Amino acid sequence: MITSNGYFGKNVMAAEWTMQISYNPLLIAIFLHESSVTLKNIRETREFGVNVASDKQSTLVNIAGGYSGSEIDKLKVKNSFTFLKSKHIKSPIIANCAINAECQLFFIKKIGDHVMVVGKVVVIRYDETKKPLLYHTGRYYQIGSLIEPFRQKVKVNKCTFDWFLKEAKGKFILKCTGAIIKSGRKVLFLKHVKNSMTYGTIPYLKPKRGVNYFQSIQKYLKGHGLKVRLKPEPIVKRLVLENKNRIQRVNFILFEGTTRSISSQILLQKKDDALLKAFYN
Ligand SMILES: Cc1cc2nc3c(=O)[nH]c(=O)nc-3n(C[C@H](O)[C@H](O)[C@H](O)COP(=O)(O)O)c2cc1C
Structure with missing residues (x-):
């Protein structure tokens, strides 16, 4: 009025x-x-x-x-x-x-x-x-009930949870971009190190605000000496990581890619990795 x-x-x-x-x-x-x-x-x-x-x-x-x-x-x-x-x-x-x-x-x-x-x-x-x-x-x-956009629940182990909790730095939603790189039946895992914590997962990073995600992850891979071909279509994965009573929301923008030759990197297929499974579903 x-x-x-x-x-x-x-x-x-x-x-x-x-x-x-x-x-x-x-x-x-x-x-x-x-x-x-x-x-x-x-x-x-x-x-x-x-x-x-x-x-x-x-x-x-x-x-x-x-x-x-x-x-x-x-x-x-x-x-x-x-x-x-x-x-x-x-x-x-x-x-x-x-x-x-x-x-x-x-x-x-x-x-x-x-x-x-x-x-x-x-x-x-x-x-x-x-x-x-x-x-x-x-x-x-009147205002009706709250609508929560769909978020996939993923039960993860303590190590994975603690890693992403630390990455989030108290933020309600942690925003990441990552690459799922396949070679044959295997998926590329990289070692991430932060504050004396080590965590192996797909190559990912927290992009800076306003910076192109695709270019950021490409640059990141190049920096690791990886020759990969990434598809530019972003895949949105809205996850809520759960460990006991703790939760952390993580929004991933993923890019699928392939590679022929990875020499010194860890190329793994981890069937038991809950997070990796969530990326594929
Ligand atoms: C719920 C409602 C919303 C309205 N929204 C607008 C509006 O956004 N803009 C507008 O010009 N008129 C809008 N109207 C119409 C004016 O409120 C109406 O013409 C009113 O008689 C103007 O009053 P006034 O001549 O005393 O200023 C709306 C009317 C209703 C019932």
Whole structure:
């Protein structure tokens, strides 16, 4: 719900097209139709409030979106809106919302048949106990159950687990890229050494953010004197490594490859390696 003040008086409208578009500065964009009283108010006073409705406020949103401020004084509708004291702006702020942001006009531009109004947040309040109201195909909804993207569970031994735990450095998800290199019926394993721990597994590395994964693993293999042909199609493996009561999420981007000659490297087929099996399934 967008609150405003101006020539047309204090007002509120519903705006589903509302989104955060920058962290620093904290910016929120709203998209308003030309004839809305709210837009006229914002053009005049260059400020507005963004009030993210809670799932208990669908009636209020319905009022805000169902009538124009030119038709009725929405904010004075009996038994409806209650307000908080705004700190920086003269627009009202609606109570019992999930988020209240006081905004100053940062940018305004007509885009297609609506006007994009970007506000810089000068004061923000939120109530984590309140769940935001959802609006989809003209109806109101509550937030439903959590959806976890599929992650394959892999029971690994203590050594494997400790290795990846250390690699993750406390991160919720460890991101890796690796190569599965076959030669005949065997798979290439390399020795990785870190902080006096040694671990043998497929060649893999933690790529730097923004750096091309395929090129990184190619470079890595070349650095080990390995002549391999990698297929460029990335294979996504989202795993959760389990050891007793401990878990670590690991996202692998794998590339399959082949090689003819590996002289000094360890080329192994480890049928009992749970992690390796997960890569193949
Ligand atoms: C749930 C809901 C979401 C809406 N979202 C938008 C929106 O994003 N942009 C817009 O221009 N109008 C939107 N509307 C329509 C306006 O809220 C409506 O035109 C309102 O009467 C404008 O009020 P005003 O003239 O007092 O500013 C929405 C309406 C509803 C019910």
